Amino acid sequence: MLSERRLEVLRAIVHDYVGTEEPVGSKALTERHSLGVSPATVRNDMAALEEEGFIAQPHTSAGRIPTDKGYRLFVDKLAGVKPMTAPERRAIQNFLDGAVDLDDVVGRTVRLLAQLTRQVAVVQYPSLTRSTVRHVELLSLAPARLMLVLITDTGRVEQRMIDCPAPFGETALADLRARLNSRVAGRRFADVPQLVQDLPEAFETEDRGTVATVLSTLLETLVEETEERLMIGGTANLTRFGHDFPLTIRPVLEALEEQVVLLKLLGEVQDSGMAVRIGHENAHEGLSSTSVVSVGYGSGSEAVAKLGVVGPTRMDYPGTMGAVRAVARYVGQILAES
Amino acid sequence: MLSERRLEVLRAIVHDYVGTEEPVGSKALTERHSLGVSPATVRNDMAALEEEGFIAQPHTSAGRIPTDKGYRLFVDKLAGVKPMTAPERRAIQNFLDGAVDLDDVVGRTVRLLAQLTRQVAVVQYPSLTRSTVRHVELLSLAPARLMLVLITDTGRVEQRMIDCPAPFGETALADLRARLNSRVAGRRFADVPQLVQDLPEAFETEDRGTVATVLSTLLETLVEETEERLMIGGTANLTRFGHDFPLTIRPVLEALEEQVVLLKLLGEVQDSGMAVRIGHENAHEGLSSTSVVSVGYGSGSEAVAKLGVVGPTRMDYPGTMGAVRAVARYVGQILAES
């Protein structure tokens, strides 16, 4: 096991490297941190840390930089989450409070996260799977053409066109609308299928085909929209990434454009806790020199979606985690209020 | 005025520079293009072109590169629009045909444009200003709380919460809904204000407050949503921008995140024609080394929104213009069909 001091040395290395972006050597370390020992001793500790794979040298006779494994240890054991200061918290709240609708909430959240962490921010729209139905509306656009509008408690609206197998009267439509809403309003999406299962039976034979079509469109919408939308921002922060640009930045930009990849990234978060994926821990190859800090957020006690940031493995973990957690908390509040 | 041959020299310079990204000299020019004259003559022509400000040298004793003014002349006089090949056109159509809803259409268009031009693509959602109302729906969520849903002929849906000044009965609601729709359905957004102006008068005194609130919310939505949404993609292509990365790419990424800036960029397009803004012609400072090629598209003969690409001033103008025009045409078709 590593002695207390060696852990302290690792912490110091991570701290300095994150600040300077340059390999840190034994002498500089002892000068900036009062470790109480000489550079020679630190050198021995470094050799041990390197042996265990927590740090590495870019080339002989250079300082050390933390490895992914080193960052992992740092995040797990050595660093806490740095809470936001009171003024910062007020600023967050003020900024988010001005939002007028769901798009605006998500948009502001992305900008806020990007600004606070100076990294790339990713925010998932509140999920349909976990939310409840606020209202289902059916509109008749033409004799055999309906529009289905679905409104969720998170303020999201989805619409679908429906071509009916047979003309559908206004009376039947009003009836269907009323029955649908009385069954599903306020219920969770996951529960909807069985709640509407026997609905066609209540209608005349000639209308059953249309009712069934409407229901299957509704259920389809639930499934399809489980692939969530998301918003990203702060990509300009990628330019502060490192020195060897094109090679580093390109795969990251590419990965960021693939929704699927991003959703997977966020998706690995546990329900409540915060997740930090460091370097190669990310499945996607292009993100092997980035870390992802993500967390769930929601209007109630349960998470309805996730948000997070993507940055270089060399990032300020405590600060980033603090910002991500704080933003998630306030977004949750905003959603609960509206 | 510039002689025919000098224009030919400029065309050759633009062509070669776009291909190689390196300043082009007199000797190389005569070798690659059969101009029928010697390098010395070309040098004289180059001196003249430089005198007029169409080309410049990065430093003494280097080749020439086109200036913004040079590109402008090239685009206006020397280059046509390169039409897509038949297989390309088929590919475009196939790719766009698979779209299931509006978001999907826009998303596919962005990806397609980015891929075809290998540049950053920007697509504006079909505008509300020019579209017509398909349907307005009012839902009662609570005794004094309504939801307004607006559906456009381009398939876009906007919703707003409304807190009523007084409780509003179901009968009055149905009445308002019917009257609203009979007046505005199928009409252009711009015409809506005067069409609903006298609507409160048809209601009982105690309901007029609510009706007025609903109407003002509706009109507000029209105005607010004139700031359109847009989607961008292909930012990874920025990495092929040039050599001196961070400085070039950063302001571009920043500009791309500001919707307002982008909308202005696209906004300057004339209704039907294609617009090319080169380098400093773009008002935004960060985009002074980029060119924007944009064009309007729409479901009918009229443009309802714009799309375009942002790339380095050193871009293949004929090819880019061809791709942009072709994509706009097919998107218009798709929208018209749905």
Place this chain on the structure above:
DNA sequence: GCTGGCACTCACCCGCGTTGAGTGCCAGGC
């Protein structure tokens, strides 16, 4: 187990001469 000392390594910087693409100018030819 910590420390100071010492030899060694190696990226980085700076100065220097070479190379070669490119230019401007000029005198001569069509």
Place this chain on the structure above:
DNA sequence: GCCTGGCACTCAACGCGGGTGAGTGCCAGC
């Protein structure tokens, strides 16, 4: 009058070589 070949000049880019300094590993001594 315009084009051409020739010539001297410029200057970024490249490669080379030595000096510098931060950093390392090892070892003997406290």
